[in-house]
């Protein structure tokens with residue numbers, strides 16, 4: 624029996640941020656000068672939280688950050704998460720979101736430990752533009768090596784996330800479409816959301832699903848393929864069946880009605896929406912010695928109150944109480 628919120632949505636996906644440190648300073652995410660802002664818990668503390676959530680019906684766990692590969696001990700943590708069992712008695716599906724910089728050396732050990740899938744962020748396939756976006760020199764080759772190592776390790780399907788910023792990298796739509804075809808990965812374009820540290824978002828900077836589809840279709844016809852109801856991405860193939868594209872359009876085509884997610888921040892707070900204006904301190908409860916039963920009741924109460932939807936672009940929009948790097952994307 625999954626967890627339900629008061630809007631009737633089943634909550635099955637947990638995202639755990641294990642650090643808000645990051646070795647990249649992507650222009651649409653960070654200021655370039657600010658560093659980490661929140662504590663990290665021990666892996667045993669995240670594991671206890673994950674166990675409680677899985678006992679409540681969570682079936683998918685995604686590890687994220689900040690940059691999760693910066694945390695020593697990650698492989699061992701994945702091994703322990705893989706030993707959890709869902710309500711149905713199965714292993715949870717374990718995924719990881721990373722910038723890929725350190726992935727080449729970790730893909731196989733992570734796979735061996737029980738990681739199922741990986742998503743790598745790559746916002747340009749031109750090394751110089753990539754360096755301007757990440758504000759780190761010479762990262763591109765590491766990331767491509769990481770993507771290839773993930774494929775070799777069988778962390779399938781390897782997904783590549785690209786955030787498009789108008790006037791910056793929308794010229795990368797077709798090159799990334801080609802990258803999907805050449806590298807055998809699913810490329811997913813994500814609309815830019817107002818979750819960046821320097822509050823530079825404006826509707827004009829968002830490259831929308833419609834524009835992405837039009838640009839790719841002019842290169843090669845696209846065919847839409849069915850997606851699961853809870854999946855956030857619209858999915859497409861090129862007409863010859865080579866390459867797969869996903870488009871995540873939280874701004875132009877919100878999917879809040881199908882949201883199945885809950886997040887844990889690196890310092891152990893529950894967030895029920897990326898755009899929440901408050902969070903819920905599970906770690907503090909645990910620190911004060913709460914029993915598993917007390918924590919479970921707390922989690923159920925918090926989930927019940929999950930927000931109906933975000934208000935991006937509306938006059939009553941209130942910025943989230945944390946930005947993406949400090950939440951865990």
Ligand code: SAM
Pocket residue numbers: 645651652687688689690691720721722723742743744784785786813814815816817818819947948951952
């Ligand atoms: N460091 C990892 C990475 O680079 O993928 C994981 C954390 S990162 C915050 C997770 C995802 O959030 C990335 O795919 C990133 O592109 C995306 N992201 C960050 N800021 C965003 C924004 N303002 N709008 C949309 N997506 C954003």
